[in-house]
Amino acid sequence: MLTLVMDFYYIPSSAPCRAVQMTAKALGVELNKKFLNLRKEEHLTPEFLKINPQHTVPTLVDGDFILWESRVIMIYLCDKFDTEKKWYPACPKQRALVHHRMFFDLTTLNKSFADYYYPTMLTGAPADPNMLVNIEQAFTLFNTLLEGNKFAAGDFVTIADISLLSTVTTFDSVKYDFRKYANVARWYEECKTAVPGYAENLEGCKIFEKIFRNKL
Numbered sequence: 001m002l003t004l005v006m007d008f009y010y011i012p013s014s015a016p017c018r019a020v021q022m023t024a025k026a027l028g029v030e031l032n033k034k035f036l037n038l039r040k041e042e043h044l045t046p047e048f049l050k051i052n053p054q055h056t057v058p059t060l061v062d063g064d065f066i067l068w069e070s071r072v073i074m075i076y077l078c079d080k081f082d083t084e085k086k087w088y089p090a091c092p093k094q095r096a097l098v099h100h101r102m103f104f105d106l107t108t109l110n111k112s113f114a115d116y117y118y119p120t121m122l123t124g125a126p127a128d129p130n131m132l133v134n135i136e137q138a139f140t141l142f143n144t145l146l147e148g149n150k151f152a153a154g155d156f157v158t159i160a161d162i163s164l165l166s167t168v169t170t171f172d173s174v175k176y177d178f179r180k181y182a183n184v185a186r187w188y189e190e191c192k193t194a195v196p197g198y199a200e201n202l203e204g205c206k207i208f209e210k211i212f213r214n215k216l
Contacts, residue, residue, distance in 0.1 A: 007061040013208040016070030017058040018201045019166035023074045025197030027081040071102045097153040101160035110167045112138040121215045146183035157194045165191045173209040
């Protein structure tokens with residue numbers, strides 16, 4: 001494990017934070033983890049706002065270079081440490097597919113989770129059944145994207161799988177039945193062993209599940 005002085009501001013229950021942690025694990029990079037207690041508004045302190053004026057997690061501090069947004073951090077870590085291009089391929093076409101799957105996760109799959117589950121978690125409001133339709137459409141599309149492919153962007157595992165895995169594991173934690181999508185179910189089982197750090201990701205999901213159940 002390569003130890004570097006890179007501060008990583010995070011919360012373990014967050015899917016984006018877990019995605020960065022799994023990426024670091026895959027690359028053999030040890031992050032200096034700094035837990036932010038959002039309930040105590042530690043992300044709104046003057047000290048943290050100076051680091052990240054958008055006050056979001058995850059946030060990475062690499063010397064005098066500061067970065068937030070999980071998928072950007074994942075790409076940055078790969079650019080810096082994935083010398084063999086195992087997790088982030090050098091081929092422009094393959095890399096474009098990786099980007100597509102990561103952006104699909106951001107704008108479609110992960111968003112569908114947030115739109116359906118977060119209002120209940122944050123305000124206790126009943127879930128909107130119209131938003132459930134978006135989840136079903138997202139998984140149907142993901143299932144199609146996986147047709148004929150072992151992993152999200154082809155036959156080899158990449159950071160696209162890590163990004164999507166953090167989201168799908170979160171769906172699993174709230175007992176959403178995505179296993180009716182055969183390609184997704186197969187891919188999910190493959191990723192459990194193909195992606196380093198899955199166990200830590202699962203522990204973070206257990207925390208998320210506990211928070212979710214307490215809000216119901």
